[in-house]
Amino acid sequence: MTLALKHGPLPLPSSFAKFLPLLAVLAGCTKEETVEPTPQIPTAVILKFKFDSTQVRLNNLGQPVGVLPGHGAQSPVFNRMSAH
DSSP: OOOOOOOSOOOOOHHHHHHHHHHHHHHHOOOOOOOOOOOOOOOOOOOOOOOOTTSOOBOTTSOBOOOOTTOOOOOOOOSOOOOO
16 A cells, blocks of 8 residues: 655645735834933044164065165155044
């Protein structure tokens, strides 16, 4: 004796299929919670730059490197610099 089974997706009732988009929209909505604002404390970041024209030159990996013979190099002098 053999038993035959139907394979495939179950059909949705038509009334449920009509309300499925509405259910998806309502499930995505959430009520916003009211959060009391925190007092703003003024903050300031002070950056201090120190430049040394005699500093060792570094390559891309941070290792000391010299200037090849016949190649020029600059040692600029900075009077001031700003950052923002």
